Amino acid sequence: VFKRFVEIGRVAFISFGPHAGKLVAIVDVIDQNRALVDGPCSGVRRQAMPFKCMQLTDFVLKFPHSARQKCVRLAWQKENINEKWAATRWAKKIKAREKKAKMTDFDRYKVMKAKRMRNRIIKHEMKKLQKMASKKGKKPEKSEKPEKAPKPGK
Amino acid sequence: MAGEKKPGEKAGAEKKPDKKKSGEKIPSEQKAAPKAAGDKKKRVKKHHASRNPVLARGIGRYSRSAMYARKALYKRKYTAPETKIEKKKKEKPRATITKPVGGDKNGGSRVVKIRKMPRYYPTEDVPRKLLSHGKKPFSQHKRRLRASITPGTVLILLTGRHRGKRVVFLKQLGTGLLLVTGPLAVNRVPLRRAHQKFVIATSTKVDISGVKIPKHLTDAYFKKKRLRKPKHQEGEIFDTEKEKYELTEQRKTDQKAVDSQILARIKKVPQLRGYLRSTFCLSNGVYPHKLVF
DSSP states (O other): OOOOOOOTTTTEEESSSSTOOOEEEEEEEESSSSEEEETTTEEEEEEEEEEHHHHHEEEEEOOTTTTHHHHHHHHHHHHTHHHHHHHSHHHHHHHHHHHHHOOOHHHHHHHHHHHHHHHHHHHHHHHHHHHHHHHHHHHHHHHHHHTHHHHHHO | OTTSSOOHHHHHHHTTTOOOTTTTTSSOSTTTHHHHSSSSSOOOOOOOOSSSOETTTTTTTHHHHHHHHHHHTTTTOOOOOOOHHHHTTTTOOOOEEEEOOTTTSSSSSSESSSSSSOOOOOSSOOOOOOOOOOOOOOGGSOOOTTOOOOTEEEEESSSSSSTBEEEEEEEOOSSSEEEEOOHHHHHSSSEEEHHHHEEEEEEEEEEOOTOOOOOOSSSHHOOOOOOOOOOOOOSSSTOOOOSOOOOHHHHHHHHHHHHHHHHHHHHHHHTHHHHHHOOOOOOOOOOOGGGOO
């Protein structure tokens, strides 16, 4: 049921708060609600952070618990987390959302035109296929009918 | 406190006033004499030191009239020379005008005063109004323009018969209204005035740097005309003469002159023409406060 667990080295995405949108690695667990967290390559100082604002990612780093920042950084850079993160769908969706929010009126117009053109092309192709399918359906119907009658009769 | 001030400071403070004031009111520099000597000797002779000895700060020994005599100002009366232009300009305004006699006693002429005496004096004079400051008439108001509106910005009109249309901003007129054009060929908006408050400024800008807008396009050019000289004929009081707006040739030529320049620039930007042709509208899920324009 659960695939991602809170463990030492788990990379988490901060969803709200002052560091919203950044990645951190869980260095240690303080108690039921908080973890010691560090993000040397994402500009987050080593600090306690509640689990509530963290969302776990698929990445896990290898370092011992309470490792110092240097170790965390090394592990992070070794795994190349920043690049891997940018390649995930999650990060891409975030980026797309940001872009959409920044769209100006002119951009919206251009998007509308592009979407319309695309949909027209798709619709055109669909209609073509439908037409072909209906033609195919009709032709064998006409020729099949006289055939079908004797067949079941056999 | 006066007692605390050193005498040296006093002297220093007194030396500050202008050279020209020497000897008049405040007893000033004693250094005037050597300074003038340093100047061109041709010009003015050495200025005399102050002829009014100081009794206390700001108080001289002699009165105004005594000083007049001591400085011999009765001999020194200057007037500025009258220039040729001033000589020519001495025309007085015309007081009367001669008009021909018309009507019954036709022929001949009569003399009519231009500035006539008032035909009515109120029984009570109007009381003097209290002084007020800072209340300027509209013509002297400060005109502001939003920073987001610069020449060439695409604006969205929100009111008027062209609401929802996207339009190019040209310049701000004297009354503060914005001069705006469709261009006409693109969305049927002519050269027109728009109010800053009823306009959304988008971040899309057309480069209008070289465009020359004719200088006669002012507020007076765009103002609505109203003719009212019914000559006391009671027939159809409510029939205003210029109800229908008529397109003049001058407007057409001005429109062409401006639009030709702008259309060339619009064509350079891809899809801009279609953008200006479209209208702005809101639909479900679109909230203006969340939109970036």
